[in-house]
Amino acid sequence: MPRSDTTHSRPAWYFREYAPVGIDLGSTAAVAAYDRNQGTDFDADDALLDRLGVTERSCLIDLACGTGSLTVQAARRGAVAHGVDVSEEMLTFAQARAEQFGVSPHWHRAGFLDYAHCGPLADVVTTKSALHQLPDFWKQQALCKAAGMLRPGGTFYLWDVIFSFEPTSAEERLQQWIETAGRPEGEGFTKSDFEVHVRDEFSTYAWIIEGMLQRAGFDIITSAFPRPTHAEFYCRRR
Ligand SMILES: C[S@@+](CC[C@H](N)C(=O)[O-])C[C@H]1O[C@@H](n2cnc3c(N)ncnc32)[C@H](O)[C@@H]1O
Known part of the structure; x- marks a missing residue:
């Protein structure tokens, strides 16, 4: 399946979503390491x-x-599946994964902000471990765009590094997370990866995300906070 590419010009004030943020995922080796560390x-x-x-x-x-496992699994069960990512390297990996399983999802080199969905509105939009790549103002724009791709009553699923601890305990909670989640080099995401995440990426608090989801036109059906640093939101488009 050929890849669509929607990169086009934007006003000078627009967020540059193709510029790398945080940990390096910009090479074939980094993408393969990401896939191993993420534990597909x-x-x-x-x-x-x-x-x-x-x-x-x-x-x-x-x-x-990213490396496309959810998109590929959706295609394997016969769904019309679209995988959207700004990274050429990620899409190359994802496409090879799809070929390995003999399925042909639609791959789009595009971002949260500039993906222009063609065809019927989707039943389900998902995003995992990625919304934190955008600062909060742009997260809100991205959520509005996601709502625009979904049919009314459709499902939106968000999983990400989202903080549910009290702001007064932030430093202690973050340090605890970094110390316990970091693995030795070659065995998973390292302490340094988590440090970069907190310092250079844009994870935010759950109550901010809740407000954004509601503003974007979603009802939150369930939310879960399995760790003080991670959350999922299962939403329905109004
Ligand atoms: C940590 S990975 C998560 C990938 C996948 N969703 C998963 O659960 O493994 C973050 C992904 O977001 C992509 N990305 C970063 N900024 C983006 C943007 N503005 N729009 C779309 N994708 C973006 C990166 O290329 C990368 O593939």
């Missing part, structure tokens, strides 16, 4: 697709799809 798990992808009600009659868009 097709069973977990399938469990999520089941929860989201994705069937062969569904249209799913995964925004910032």
Whole structure:
């Protein structure tokens, strides 16, 4: 399946979503390492697709799809699946993964902010571990765009590094997270990766995300905070 490329000019004040943010994912080796560290798990992808009600009659868009496992699994169950990412390297990896399984999702080199969805509105839009790449103002714009890709009643799923601790305990909680989550080099994301995440990327508080989701036109059906540093939101488009 050929890839669409929607990169086009924007006003000078527009967020540069193709400029790298945070940890380096800009080479084939970095992408392969990311996929290993992230621990791609097709069973977990399938469990999520089941929860989201994705069937062969569904249209799913995964925004910032990375190495593409969720998009590929959606395509393997017969859904019309779209994987969207700004990174050429990520899309190359994702496309090879799809070929390995004999499926042809639609791949789009595009961002949260400039992906222009063509065709029928989607039943499900997902984004995992990626919205934090945008500062808060742009997160709101991205969520409005995601709502615009979904049919009314459609499902929006967000998983990310999102903070639910009290701001007064932020320094202690973040230090704790970095110390416990960091793995030795070559065995997973390192302490330095988490330091870069907190310092250079744009994770924010859960109550800010909640307000943004509501503003974008979503009802939050369920939310979960399995760790004080991570959250998921399962939403319905009004
Ligand atoms: C940490 S990875 C997550 C990938 C995948 N969703 C996952 O769960 O493994 C972040 C992804 O966001 C992509 N990305 C960064 N900024 C983006 C933007 N503005 N729009 C779309 N994708 C973006 C990166 O290229 C990368 O593939």
